Amino acid sequence: MALEQAMNISKDEIALYDRQIRLWGLEAQERMRSSNILIVHMSAVSDEVSKNIALAGVGSITVLDDSIVLPEHLSVHCYLQDDDVSRPIAQAMASYLKALNPRVSIIPDVEPIEEKPDTYFANFDVIVAADIDIDIMIDLNNKCRDFGKAFYGTQSFGLFGYVFADLNEYTYSIEREKANVATKPGPETSTRSIVSVNVKRDGTQVKEVVTKIEKYKPLDVVLKHPIDLSVHLKPRQLLKVSPVLPTFYAMRGLKKALFENNLTREHIQEVCTNCARALGLPAGIITPSYVSNVKLGFNTELSAVASVLGGVLGQNILNYLARREQPIQNIAIFDGSSFTAPIYCI
Template identity: 35%
Template sequence: MISKTLSEDEIKLYDRQIRLWGMEAQTRMRGSRVLVVNLTSVGCEVVKNLMLGGIGAITVIDSFKVLDQDLNANFFIDKTQVGQPKVLAAEARIKDLNPRVNLTVSTDDWQEKPEDYFLSYNLIVATGLDKTQLTRLNAITRKLKIPFYATGTHGLYGYIFVDLIEHESSVKYEKNPTPKKVGELSPTSEIVSITEVVENDVELQNCIVKTRFVPLSEIFINNYDKLKYYFPTPRKLKKISPVLPILLALLEIPSQIGKPIEDVAIDAKELESKVAEVVSRLKLPEEIIRPELVEKLAQQAFCEFQPVSAIIGGAVSQDLINMLGRRELPLNNFVVLDGFTNEMPIYTL
């Protein structure tokens, strides 16, 4: 049984972060049960951040064994544990981060779990899955009304997908020069109520914003109407990162996690064909397809690079904490990390 209140000791322990994101967010974290699917490199970052942040309970499910390549991307294991089940090898070091957190690990294959297995969680984070796997898991989270994050990395590149179904958060805007009004804020969000406050002699509007999300399956169909809102002209469409359609295309390829990286071979021409399909579906300009970039991502596909995982994992964890505390607008709904250009745009697909 997880306590949904903070003890005096916990308030002292988490004092600095309570000052940062507030007592409500910390209390909600204390009462949350999170499932992390796969202890990939980015999965390690998410688990680390949630453990140190004081989540109530976390389960890590991963059916793979430790490979030599994991030693460069997983700070919970060492070379003596190569060949062991990954989560069992990492369990003790994860627990050491924060003994107050109720930690459970499982070597089962999540795909063999019945639907009611997921009912005990109020948040699910999946890492390293492909489109077929993600679509299936996302369908379950939607049916059970569980917020869902999915993420993965490919060398210097990575992505985050978010489906909170429907979420309300508190956002403060300066009242002047243009006050906000109750009503539509964007195609996916609306202001449902406004309270005026004054902080440090500045007039603010505390707005309750309702944000709507779509399942992963919908971002693979023609979403031009949404893109058109944010990129209304052909010139602005050209500003969309060329990495976006490549990352979406890589999701079409069966997941390669748990496989020795030397055995992973992604055909650049085949990937370019999948990228062209994505570009066509999203009605993006054809010149967004960069063959040299496609080849680069084909070479880096499914490689785990710790600095990239740290950025992606940090972004997921911060958004998750904001979501629990109902603070700020959540990521909606597809984030692209380009580690080569140091850009991290958010696209509503």
């Protein structure tokens, strides 16, 4: 591999990131290297995301969080130590992330997100909001759309969690063996179209590079206009839809009940069942055992769940920057009670 092809990537960086350069190529690694990522609020999931993208060699990670490290944070944030108590959490996490990969610029920002001007968010390529108020998340998503930036929202609660993606209009390429039936440009699904197909030879193999475009919906549209899954799925398939999906729609009501100290099993059952019906799902998927698990862990983060969600989200951010592989369209669910992680287009 000639160093001239490496653009601005040094010989040491080529050696350090050799595995992913072989997977994605130098051009993709250069895009990662020049990218600026914003993490809004440090949670167990965003800890994992930050670690994964730092080790992959992104350009910069800005940690935006105005909270202070409390003793209870030590059991959630795997990098924090006793000495970090009373420090700004953004500064504490920045220190540990910098130690993971000194080549990545880590920038702590302790100003409240509400005080940031809209133009602040134009400086980033990808913005991740972790476990923040749903209305703030919607507002942030809309700002990302205004500036053409990728947005991810995530939250974990007990055994469950989700990753929501709004990449606006995202163009990417997939390289694969050429099939016997020619791939033609045009619509592939309701959200995805094939833009172009280029055939190339790789030794004895004939491959095709398929360029696609995905179109996304913002979070506020998704929440205001639930998709009727009964139109798209058979009755047997509806029964297999994860109950975490209607819980995602119920999140505003559940958090309000938690704030008002009224998060009872009966309330969870009612709100989640109503959201399931709005999605065209049978009410029976919201079982008493599921409701009990939500009640037990709603305000709790588990490191094992965060590790899975953080891995999924971190990898999708890298795929987005590399413009390779199929992105999340548009919500990935993790259900720790059944060890499943389906993706739904909603």
